[in-house]
Amino acid sequence: xxxxxxxxxxxxxxxxxxWGTALEIFAFQYKKNIVYNDFINDLGKGHSKIHTPYQxxxxxxEFFRNHKIVSGNLPVEMIFESxxxxxxxxxxxxxxxxxxxxxxxxxxxxxxxxxxxxxxITALLPSYTERExxxxxxxxxxxxxxxxxxxSGFYSKNIEDLINAITQTKNKKQKILLIGVxxxxxxxxxxxSPDLSEAIIMETGGMKGRRKELTRFELHTILKEKFNVPxxxxxxxxxELMSQAYSKGDGVFYCPPWMKVLIRDPLDPLTIxxxxxxxxxxxxxxxxxxxxxxxxxxxxxGKLHDDGGFExxxxxxxxxxxxxxxLAE
Numbered sequence: 001x002x003x004x005x006x007x008x009x010x011x012x013x014x015x016x017x018x019w020g021t022a023l024e025i026f027a028f029q030y031k032k033n034i035v036y037n038d039f040i041n042d043l044g045k046g047h048s049k050i051h052t053p054y055q056x057x058x059x060x061x062e063f064f065r066n067h068k069i070v071s072g073n074l075p076v077e078m079i080f081e082s083x084x085x086x087x088x089x090x091x092x093x094x095x096x097x098x099x100x101x102x103x104x105x106x107x108x109x110x111x112x113x114x115x116x117x118x119x120x121i122t123a124l125l126p127s128y129t130e131r132e133x134x135x136x137x138x139x140x141x142x143x144x145x146x147x148x149x150x151x152s153g154f155y156s157k158n159i160e161d162l163i164n165a166i167t168q169t170k171n172k173k174q175k176i177l178l179i180g181v182x183x184x185x186x187x188x189x190x191x192x193s194p195d196l197s198e199a200i201i202m203e204t205g206g207m208k209g210r211r212k213e214l215t216r217f218e219l220h221t222i223l224k225e226k227f228n229v230p231x232x233x234x235x236x237x238x239x240e241l242m243s244q245a246y247s248k249g250d251g252v253f254y255c256p257p258w259m260k261v262l263i264r265d266p267l268d269p270l271t272i273x274x275x276x277x278x279x280x281x282x283x284x285x286x287x288x289x290x291x292x293x294x295x296x297x298x299x300x301x302g303k304l305h306d307d308g309g310f311e312x313x314x315x316x317x318x319x320x321x322x323x324x325x326x327l328a329e
Contacts, residue, residue, distance in 0.1 A: 061299060081239065093135065111256050120149050185203055197228045
């Protein structure tokens with residue numbers, strides 16, 4: 001990665017800087033990423049035909065299942081792999097600079113929540129040794145270590161210890177974060193119903209066939225009642241990304257300055273809606289994903305708000321996502 005890009009990415013102050021940097025990164029990735037270059041050329045777009053950010057083609061996330069998506073020729077430091085659905089080939093993210101990933105998720109966390117050292121950080125996630133290829137577990141492991149709290153840790157197999165750690169910390173009036181996948185938080189709520197009134201509860205999605213699928217509203221309603229908290233926070237991230245968006249309880253996510261969500265027409269995946277309020281496919285610009293692809297079309301359905309926040313309304317079914325699948329063939 002060009003070092004000047006890194007400085008630009010994490011010092012973006014306004015939209016003009018974001019879009020200018022996005023166009024520069026697009027030009028770099030078009031030149032240095034073989035898969036992305038082929039994809040764009042097959043669409044008949046070509047770099048010379050891209051004059052505004054809204055004309056940049058977004059690579060369908062399905063490409064990460066069967067292709068090595070890299071920009072440049074730096075050696076790969078780690079391969080993150082999505083948990084995926086049974087029978088579906090997982091996505092793989094070839095990361096050539098783990099320090100860039102760490103800088104992105106730490107700056108993002110500090111922007112929304114402050115310094116990890118201020119928290120007891122507990123996780124209802126598989127530990128790093130159990131799920132070594134998970135970008136989410138890698139992030140949680142780093143945040144836990146940076147909290148410098150002996151009670152911080154992964155607690156998926158030690159629920160009573162988790163409750164005791166949170167209870168002890170509540171008495172000390174320290175900030176508490178419990179981050180977990182949806183089904184694990186739901187199991188805790190229904191089986192133990194602990195009073196977590198002083199804690200931030202953050203769900204990362206993912207029933208993954210373990211429980212009946214619930215809407216985010218239904219899930220949050222249950223968790224709020226069982227945990228005695230006024231709101232449930234959410235993290236929106238993907239194996240294929242370097243950055244995360246966060247919601248502090250109203251189901252509306254916000255991105256750090258180097259990340260942006262656009263909404264595409266579900267029937268014409270190359271058309272981006274320029275006004276908020278319309279429902280369509282979620283496209284993500286993650287400028288920190290410089291060594292891979294910064295422009296990704298996801299399989300999520302959502303809509304933008306006037307203030308730049310976005311909602312995730314669900315997933316495309318196999319018929320709805322046909323536009324993206326056609327591009328991925």
